[in-house]
Amino acid sequence: MCGITACAAPADENVVDTLLGGLRNLEYRGYDSSGVATPDSETVSVIKREGGIDELADTLDVVGPDGAVGIGHTRWSTHGAPTDANAHPHTDCDNRVAVVHNGIVENYTELRDELRARGHVFTSETDTEVIPHLVSEHLDDGMTVDGAFRAAIERLEGRFAIAMVVAGDDAIYAARNGSPLVVGVDDGRRFIASDVPSFLEHTDDVVYLEDGDVVRVTPDEHVITDLDGRPVERETKVVDWQPEDAERNGFDHYMLKEIHEQPAALERAINGRITAEGGIDLEEFPPGTFSDVTDVQLVACGTSYHAALYVRQQLAERGVPTQVFSGGEYATTPAPVTENTLVIAVTQSGETADTLASLRAADERGARTLAVTNVVGSSAARFCDDALFIRAGPEIGVAATKTFSSQVAVLTLLGERIAQDITGEPREDLAAMLRGLERLPSDVQHVLDQSSVESLATKYRERDGHFFIGRGVAYPVALEGALKFKEITYEHAEGFAAAELKHGPLALVTPDTPVFAVFSGPHDEKTLGNVEEVQSRGAPAVAIASEESTEVAEVVDEFLPIPDTHPVAAGVLANVQLQLVSYHVADLLGRAIDKPRNLAKSVTVE
Known part of the structure; x- marks a missing residue:
């Protein structure tokens, strides 16, 4: 959840467009709000907006900052609603330190209260905001940027990935503890991100950080140490993904x-x-x-x-x-x-x-x-x-x-x-x-190539509910079909073991609740009996079964065939049909299919 991106480039480059591209590539990790930060000699310029990346991009077109080093973030809300104020990056009182963060600072209430007592002013509801304020205090005490960053990290409890920039410093500082963070290695540039697709169009050379790693990144090098400052070696690996895979x-x-x-x-x-x-x-x-x-x-x-x-x-x-x-x-x-x-x-x-x-x-x-x-x-x-x-x-x-x-x-x-x-x-x-x-x-x-789901989808959208049933390997396929349907259509959907229908769920079956039945071969006659049960109560039945299952095809209201195959493979084929059902219904309803509300791809908080 949440996506971090960062880039350190030569002094004559502006990394803002690179950061924006990295955020677009990470939108699957969160899309409630987004922002970027670039430092200059005295302050850090921060632009952040509630909503998707397009809202941020429109703002950057008007008031785009300029810098060769920068950090960016796309958010999936945990602490605080998705607002401009709660969007990352977050800064200290003087806009000298900017931080992006993935994870949860479990002791943030205690830290915030301490900092407020010492005169710090907070402008968001997030746990993240305590981090730049902690760093700022240590800088005021005469610590180096690296020392201040480490001292702040040592105060944090919980799982996190953090990236930071500081005014007057041309490096990015980052640390990992329980949330993913990777370094991308390019000629004359370095990247930091939550996930490889962020920078895959630029480089496929990747260094995976491990828990307890702290890294300082400049255009020409990345130096990894542990929390005590001891050097750590991490292998550079080549990922076998292609840039077009993320398009x-x-x-x-x-x-x-x-x-x-x-x-x-x-x-x-x-x-x-x-x-x-x-x-x-x-x-x-x-x-x-x-x-x-x-x-x-x-x-x-x-x-x-x-x-x-x-x-x-x-x-x-x-x-x-x-x-x-x-x-x-x-x-x-x-x-x-x-x-x-x-x-x-x-x-x-x-x-x-x-x-x-x-x-x-x-x-x-x-x-x-x-x-x-x-x-x-x-x-x-x-x-x-x-x-x-x-x-x-x-x-x-x-x-x-x-x-x-x-x-x-x-x-x-x-x-x-x-x-x-x-x-x-x-x-x-x-x-x-x-x-x-x-x-x-x-x-x-x-x-x-042969699916007729698109025409079927028009009949079964905006119903009271959608039920999915199956036996054996078809049961987890029914669960998965229901999950996909509810995730991207926002319509009510439930998956059941076929035999469980008459132990409660049958009470919900009406003529306005289509039932999708998955047939994988074994015990199909029992599942067919369940189909007839729901039909007797007026519910339309949609079967996903072998193209040779003529008995099933003759009974149901709609038939989605799959090639005749072994039961283990049949479940995979049936699932493809159900994926298409969910997709086309969601498309007809105008849903945000790739970015369903309240959800994120990689759930990195408990």
Whole structure:
């Protein structure tokens, strides 16, 4: 949540446009308000506005500051409403120090009261504003900028990423503790950002900072130290994302672009991981890696939680004791673990605060940990004992699409490796399942090419409610379909296990509540019975099922076909249809599809 961007360039450059571009690339992290700051010899010039980046850009066109060093921020509100006053950057009383911040200063009330008692005046409701005031006091006491920054950081409690500029200094100072921060390395320029897409158009050389790192950045170098000032070495890595990956490329929305990128993302996810002989080849995890595992716990949030439920179904069928926990709940009420428990964190960004807290809880109690994530240098990947990457490429739309498909594909392969190591046997239909996974890129493309969802969407917008049901792997797909629908349409939607309809939710079914039923193969006759139950109460039924499911097609009101395939792959294909349903309904309703209200892409606060 919230996006930080910063750039240090040669003295003859103006970085404001670069900062603005970096903010646009990070809008998925927050879009309540935004701002930039550039220092000169005596003060720091700050321009910030409530609303989206366009409001800031319009203001900069009129009163744009000029500077070779600067910081910027796009906000997702935690402390204080989205107003001009609460927008970042924040300054001290003399506009000498400017700070942007992601995270929460947990002891800000105490710090603010101390500072007010010493004469400091605050102009916002944010926790961030205490930071520049603390730095300013230390500067007044004769400290160097670096020393003042460190002294201020030592007073802060909580998780944070901070970037700072000071009048009369041509450097950027930044620190990380629990919230992501990366350095971009370019010839004659340096960048700091919450995430790589901020500066990907300029450089793909990246240094991932770790908790406790403090960095001083100038155009020609970055110097990383720990909180005590001792030098720290961090490797420069080359990310394999391309600048065009973070652009819309002719699509009306990032979400639609990323839905259509799923064939390529799935190709990357499974590439090299299925052998020509029909086996699984996870280079990081050869056969026997998990032979000592007795039970599996998956922790995740949101869409990643649904992907975790998907693989839990498969592991349970193989007799492997498996549980799925919400990251926020596991962190506060951890499940029993032993040294033979494998805790798998499923997280697109690798920075989800609740999931990271869960990992720390599991690690402290002796469990083995593994991250399934999209970001190589992420906190989860570096914290866990092992990591497996989904290779989906950058995802800009807040509503996850291609990352869910890639997570399911990779988790399916990982789950089978775990099950084989524990049971000593492959699943009976392994060859068929692997063929289904290998066909996913072409099958998803077929769904995208043939889908009739756009015309269907006009019938099912602005209803009293929208229900999604399924069994087996179709159940997490139903949950995910409902989540996508509510995220971007703002319409009421709920997902249920199909059998649970008659245990309460059926009371909500009316002729104005369409029911989307997901069929994945096993027990389809039972799900069809549930469809007939809702139809008998006047509700329209929409089925997503194999194109060969003629019995289903004849019963329902609307039929969205998917290629006939293995049940594990069928869930992914059905999910693509539901993604398109959500997208087209939201588009008809004129919603902010890529930036749904109150939501942000990477939830880095608990």
